[in-house]
């Protein structure tokens with residue numbers, strides 16, 4: 001494929017980017033809503049994602065991200081590399097990572113050694129079984145975090161729960177931008193993006209559990225006017 005049209009209004013395109021490697025991705029810890037930053041590798045992944053957008057001429061005109069530093073910084077580093085720091089952007093908690101409940105902060109390998117690989121697989125990848133809830137006042141409780149003032153912070157979430165807050169937000173805030181012909185970029189998280197891919201690609205509850213979203217790799221959806229996906233591909237492969 002050659003280059004895109006540099007942002008003129010045509011059929012809508014949606015670019016999904018999972019944040020680059022985070023400190024707790026590196027340390028293999030359950031992260032969820034806990035606000036960890038990117039590693040140097042994660043920063044490089046974000047810049048490379050933006051350079052790829054520029055090289056392919058797929059230039060976003062509107063941006064959305066979560067309230068979490070790793071996704072926000074991925075967006076900013078990518079937009080800087082693409083020469084698009086000036087586009088409008090919206091940060092919203094609905095795009096946050098799935099809340100990991102009482103597992104937040106724990107080492108994934110140690111948790112598997114303690115509870116068994118099968119149990120940890122269920123907590124990580126089952127569709128509708130949430131991890132054990134986080135106790136109020138525990139080390140990783142975000143109740144006092146001002147960015148979530150007025151928001152009913154969940155104490156755990158399954159993928160199903162995550163979909164239940166991501167999709168209405170997508171429909172109400174993001175779809176209108178796509179319908180207006182904008183090229184939208186969403187910088188978010190493994191599970192909030194899994195929610196969108198499940199919806200857009202019509203993936204079943206069983207099959208979505210096997211879908212892994214790589215860090216820093218722009219996924220492009222081409223959509224028709226009815227917002228149905230006509231194509232999905234990794235930008236690095238087109």
Ligand SMILES: O=C(O)[C@@H](CO)OP(=O)(O)O
Nearest residue numbers: 029030031032097124190
């Ligand atoms: O820890 C997390 O929040 C997520 C994403 O890194 O992990 P998982 O792969 O288990 O969904």
